[in-house]
Amino acid sequence: MGRIENKIAIITGAAGGIGLATAELFAREGAKVVMTDINIGKLEAQGRRMTAEGLSVTVAAHDVTQADDWDRIITGTLERYGALDIVVNNAGVGHLASVEDETMEGWRHVLGINLDAVFMGTQKAIVAMKEWGGSIVNISSIEGIIGECVLAAYNASKGGVRIFTKSAALHCAEKGYGIRVNSVHPGYVITPMVTDTINALPPDVAEAMQKDLLGRIPLGRLAEASEIAQAILFVASDESSYMTGAELVIDGGYTAR
Ligand SMILES: NC(=O)c1ccc[n+]([C@@H]2O[C@H](COP(=O)([O-])OP(=O)(O)OC[C@H]3O[C@@H](n4cnc5c(N)ncnc54)[C@H](O)[C@@H]3O)[C@@H](O)[C@H]2O)c1
Numbered sequence: 001m002g003r004i005e006n007k008i009a010i011i012t013g014a015a016g017g018i019g020l021a022t023a024e025l026f027a028r029e030g031a032k033v034v035m036t037d038i039n040i041g042k043l044e045a046q047g048r049r050m051t052a053e054g055l056s057v058t059v060a061a062h063d064v065t066q067a068d069d070w071d072r073i074i075t076g077t078l079e080r081y082g083a084l085d086i087v088v089n090n091a092g093v094g095h096l097a098s099v100e101d102e103t104m105e106g107w108r109h110v111l112g113i114n115l116d117a118v119f120m121g122t123q124k125a126i127v128a129m130k131e132w133g134g135s136i137v138n139i140s141s142i143e144g145i146i147g148e149c150v151l152a153a154y155n156a157s158k159g160g161v162r163i164f165t166k167s168a169a170l171h172c173a174e175k176g177y178g179i180r181v182n183s184v185h186p187g188y189v190i191t192p193m194v195t196d197t198i199n200a201l202p203p204d205v206a207e208a209m210q211k212d213l214l215g216r217i218p219l220g221r222l223a224e225a226s227e228i229a230q231a232i233l234f235v236a237s238d239e240s241s242y243m244t245g246a247e248l249v250i251d252g253g254y255t256a257r
Contacts, residue, residue: 004237005030008081010073012064012121013091015042017191018139021225022088022232027055029233034077036062037091064091064117070124078128085132086236087125089118090139092157094193099152107153114157115164122168126179133178135236138165140183142251158185162247169245180244182235187251188213189223218253 009026013019014035023035027050037043040061047059060076062069077084095110097103118138125136143151144158162183169181188194198206214220231250234240249255 001029003029003233003239004086007031007085007237008034008077008083009086009088009236010034010036010077010084010125011088011090012036012062012117014059015039015046017193018186018189018225018228018232019088019090020046021229022090023057024050024055025226025229025233026086026236027057029237031086032056032058032081034058034060034073036060036064036073038063064089064121065112067120067124070120074124074128083132084125084128085134086137087121087129087134088137088139088232088236089121089161090137090232091117092139092193094151094197095154096150096197097152098150102152107156110153111157111160114154115160118161119164122164122181126168126172126177129179130172130175130177134180135240136168136179136181137232137235138181138183139232140165140185140247142185142187142249142255144183144185145247145249146255165247166245173244180240182240182243182245183247184228184232184235185247185249185251186228186231187217187223187249187254189225189228191225194222216254217251218256221252223250223252 009031011019011023014023015037023033027033043059050057062073092114138161140161141158143155144162147155165181165183172179
């Protein structure tokens with residue numbers, strides 16, 4: 001308990017999955033957490049539940065692709081708490097399409113949320129934090145390191161997050177801002193992103209895909225969102241004080257082969 005006591009954290013995409021697990025863990029470790037998401041109904045329900053449990057969380061509607069939304073969230077956080085220490089750029093979308101099947105519209109949608117918005121969130125977090133320092137955690141994926149034939153746009157977006165994070169980290173170090181910027185690379189995690197994708201497939205295709213997937217994971221199972229949250233907590237906290245521009249992989253051994 002108390003690993004990020006009294007730190008002020010913004011977590012995007014916090015209505016479910018990895019973002020929600022991270023918000024819960026951060027709050028249990030003493031942070032004051034601003035949970036944001038485009039899905040306000042789901043977000044408010046989670047916020048009410050967590051507040052009833054005595055956790056220090058607030059919720060805010062936020063489309064991460066919108067600069068005005070970012071300004072409102074960051075200004076509101078600074079007005080309410082007087083500081084901002086941690087930003088987790090977690091909101092993201094999955095999309096199954098190969099390079100031949102992808103459309104320009106699909107490509108722009110995925111890149112807009114998964115990459116452009118991470119740029120925006122990182123840039124705005126740096127402006128807000130540069131007086132006192134902080135930690136920015138960008139959620140990439142193992143799909144930002146290796147390719148997958150049906151994830152053309154997703155691979156591009158997550159690879160972009162990986163190398164953009166290093167550029168931002170170097171900039172902050174050179175300027176002496178005391179801001180660390182790192183990326184986290186989960187393997188396959190049991191969240192709505194994965195389960196909804198699998199459930200949308202015809203049952204025989206879904207079964208074959210799950211079998212194939214499990215066969216490629218040395219630990220033989222998908223991750224729980226809480227296991228990814230533990231890694232995000234480490235990167236966000238002062239425990240990783242010498243870590244910047246780094247990429248932390250949590251994938252059950254998937255990319256070790
Ligand atoms: N689940 C996995 O296997 C996995 C693996 C590697 C990386 N990731 C990454 O982890 C992050 C979280 O994924 P997840 O699995 O928890 O997914 P999820 O679908 O469960 O949650 C994503 C959240 O992002 C929100 N969101 C989507 N578009 C948004 C927008 N424009 N503005 C604000 N919020 C928006 C959604 O409403 C949702 O609550 C994503 O960046 C994803 O790419 C997931």
